[in-house]
Amino acid sequence: MAKVRGAIVVDNELCKGCGLCVVACPTNTIGLAKEVNSKGYNYAYMENPEACIGCVNCALVCPDSVITVYKVKVS
Amino acid sequence: MGELRLMKGNEVIAEAAIRAGADGYFGYPITPQSEIMETLMARKPWEETGMVVLQAESEVASINMVYGGAGCGKKVMTSSSSPGVSLMMEGVSYIAGAELPCLVVNIVRGGPGLGTIQPSQADYFQAVKGGGHGDYRLIVLAPNSVQEMNDHVALGFDLAFKYRNPAMILSDGVIGQMMEKVELSDFTPRLTEKEIIEKYGDWATTGKPRTRNQNVITSLELQSEIMEKRNQHLLKKYESMQQDVMYEEIMTEDAEYLFVAFGSSSRICQKAIEIAREKGIKVGLFRPITLYPFPTKQLKERGQKMKGILSVEMNAGQMIEDVKLAVECKVPVEWFGRFGGIIPSPQEIVDALEQKIIGG
Amino acid sequence: MAELDIKDIIREENLVYKKSTLLTDNVMHYCPGCTHGVVHKLVAEVIEEMGIQEQTVGVSPVGCSVFAYNYIDIDWSEAAHGRAPAVATAIKRLMPDKYVFTYQGDGDLASIGAAEILHACNRGEDIVVIFINNAIYGMTGGQMAPTTLVGMPTATCPYGRDISLNGYPLKMTELVAQLPGTCFVTRQSAQSAAAVRKCKKAIRKAFENQNKKKGTSFIEVVATCNSGWKMNPVKANEWMEKHMFPFYPLGDLKDCEKSPAEEYNKYMEE
Numbered sequence: 207m208a209k210v211r212g213a214i215v216v217d218n219e220l221c222k223g224c225g226l227c228v229v230a231c232p233t234n235t236i237g238l239a240k241e242v243n244s245k246g247y248n249y250a251y252m253e254n255p256e257a258c259i260g261c262v263n264c265a266l267v268c269p270d271s272v273i274t275v276y277k278v279k280v281s
Numbered sequence: 282m283g284e285l286r287l288m289k290g291n292e293v294i295a296e297a298a299i300r301a302g303a304d305g306y307f308g309y310p311i312t313p314q315s316e317i318m319e320t321l322m323a324r325k326p327w328e329e330t331g332m333v334v335l336q337a338e339s340e341v342a343s344i345n346m347v348y349g350g351a352g353c354g355k356k357v358m359t360s361s362s363s364p365g366v367s368l369m370m371e372g373v374s375y376i377a378g379a380e381l382p383c384l385v386v387n388i389v390r391g392g393p394g395l396g397t398i399q400p401s402q403a404d405y406f407q408a409v410k411g412g413g414h415g416d417y418r419l420i421v422l423a424p425n426s427v428q429e430m431n432d433h434v435a436l437g438f439d440l441a442f443k444y445r446n447p448a449m450i451l452s453d454g455v456i457g458q459m460m461e462k463v464e465l466s467d468f469t470p471r472l473t474e475k476e477i478i479e480k481y482g483d484w485a486t487t488g489k490p491r492t493r494n495q496n497v498i499t500s501l502e503l504q505s506e507i508m509e510k511r512n513q514h515l516l517k518k519y520e521s522m523q524q525d526v527m528y529e530e531i532m533t534e535d536a537e538y539l540f541v542a543f544g545s546s547s548r549i550c551q552k553a554i555e556i557a558r559e560k561g562i563k564v565g566l567f568r569p570i571t572l573y574p575f576p577t578k579q580l581k582e583r584g585q586k587m588k589g590i591l592s593v594e595m596n597a598g599q600m601i602e603d604v605k606l607a608v609e610c611k612v613p614v615e616w617f618g619r620f621g622g623i624i625p626s627p628q629e630i631v632d633a634l635e636q637k638i639i640g641g
Numbered sequence: 642m643a644e645l646d647i648k649d650i651i652r653e654e655n656l657v658y659k660k661s662t663l664l665t666d667n668v669m670h671y672c673p674g675c676t677h678g679v680v681h682k683l684v685a686e687v688i689e690e691m692g693i694q695e696q697t698v699g700v701s702p703v704g705c706s707v708f709a710y711n712y713i714d715i716d717w718s719e720a721a722h723g724r725a726p727a728v729a730t731a732i733k734r735l736m737p738d739k740y741v742f743t744y745q746g747d748g749d750l751a752s753i754g755a756a757e758i759l760h761a762c763n764r765g766e767d768i769v770v771i772f773i774n775n776a777i778y779g780m781t782g783g784q785m786a787p788t789t790l791v792g793m794p795t796a797t798c799p800y801g802r803d804i805s806l807n808g809y810p811l812k813m814t815e816l817v818a819q820l821p822g823t824c825f826v827t828r829q830s831a832q833s834a835a836a837v838r839k840c841k842k843a844i845r846k847a848f849e850n851q852n853k854k855k856g857t858s859f860i861e862v863v864a865t866c867n868s869g870w871k872m873n874p875v876k877a878n879e880w881m882e883k884h885m886f887p888f889y890p891l892g893d894l895k896d897c898e899k900s901p902a903e904e905y906n907k908y909m910e911e
Contacts, residue, residue: 304735305731305734305735307731333731333734333735335730335731335734337727337760338756338757338760339756341724341727341756341757342724342727342730342756342757342760343727345720345721345724345727345728345731345757346727346728346730346731347731348718348720348721348724348727348728348731349700349718349720349727349728349729349730349731349732349735350731350732350734350735352718352728352732353698353731353732353735353736355735357731357735371721372721372724375721379719474736486698486716486717486718486732487716487736488694488695488696488697488698488715488716488736488739489694489695489697489714489715489716490694490695491694491695495710495714495715495716495717496716496717497710497716497717497718497719498717498718498719499710499717499718499719500719501707501719
């Protein structure tokens, strides 16, 4: 069975920690970091990287376009 | 010699706009200037030169259409009369703030408020001192004949583009409605898209190719330091307009007294000069043609040699303030005017000269 | 199954989504979670995908999105409050080959600019109107908008919008759908990935309509203002779905095949 693995790269410095990507993620991949960026926002990050399927939902809802998405098929 | 015609002042504005290569006219009907748009609509310049003519839903929309069009580097204009021009003042301030060239024609009627539909010069302050908000100036031209209505359209556009600043023709119902012989200007072709990009591509919204930075038409600047620099730049620009000052002097060489008048009242003053000189009063006329820039230096030079000056205006005394400033109050300056749509008679003006200046 | 290292996934050949190249590097001034950012992104993506950067002129409003020009790398004209449709009218008429759009909020479009938008739509100007409706004035600090829901508290109706005092919320989209000049009128949202995809499709369709000289395309995006609503972004989305969507139902209100002129002539013949 073909399986899909994905990964996101968040621009930590530009993320405003709004949390919309966390809700949009269907696989609970994303969480907000305990650390803050230089503006004081708890930025988004892959809390469960193995769960990511590269569906781009997070990137679509991100108001600041700080998420880049990668996806690869694994057999 | 250009084409000679007998035309109304308002009609000439329309014809001159087409011939000046205007790209667009946006307006809203109001007396006493509706002939401008009517003439354009009947002429259908979009078939001839490609000029766009559009009746907007209001003067507010008209002036903002002018803003949009001017921002594209296009030669655009509007016309209205006093109450309508008041509505346009917001847009005029934005146009001045964004440094866009355009032409606004104000065929002034009596005010305040809805006022009258008869001629007046009561919008001098609005045109020359502001009207809209913020530190800005309009280039203001005051034609006193149908011929000058023709000439000032092309001149207004030229000055507007030279300084990237709105220009206004401040006329009134007398000249707008009057028929006179006029020598029309020759046709100037409209600029092509390519020519506009070549000439104004560094600021106009002509569409951003990857090879240049984006062009943004805006008057907004939230950083005070930058805004102050912008104000200083504007101030410098307004001062530099002095080089384009225009005025006319009639029978001033031997004059002891001076009428200062613009637009239609300057014509009546010419008759008043005849009457006064028959009585032995040596009076001449100083007529500012550009109300902004005001011919301050030139009026000072002439005015300070006089025994007295009468500022003749169809308003409650507005230009007189600039006349007094020009002669630095070293000569008695008085005002005479009729308003509410009444045009003063030449005799009234002579009487006022005798009572307020000579006998005063 | 062999374990795949994250580093092996994050490779150029595996890229499936990145920020549009038409979005500038300027950090958006919007609050965290603001819908403006999402819609800006969609507009940038549509312009980029259609390859019309050089042919597009945007008209930004007064309100939170006054600085839209800082974020999308095209030529812009920044209009006075409410006047964007008039500004866009002239740009389009003077440069008919350009793609011209306005981007306006509810205060700008539905209140102070009500006349300009109705008449631009009624003339059937070949422009796109993007109307962000978050039922509040965001930029000035959360005052009542014409679209504020009944009972909804704002800074100028702190006890909730009261019909007897403030009248009714205005459904601009239903209003412009009545006008023969509009060809495509739709109400969208951008709170979920599915909604964002739909919204982008609508924006794309609207831009494509400009080529066909069909008349005005009008897209309302029901949006949040989490700062103005005093909720966090996730709660604001939930509140929007629960309270805004019933009053401002999503979907196409009008999608004409023909141009307004053709439709009108047909109607007159009948």
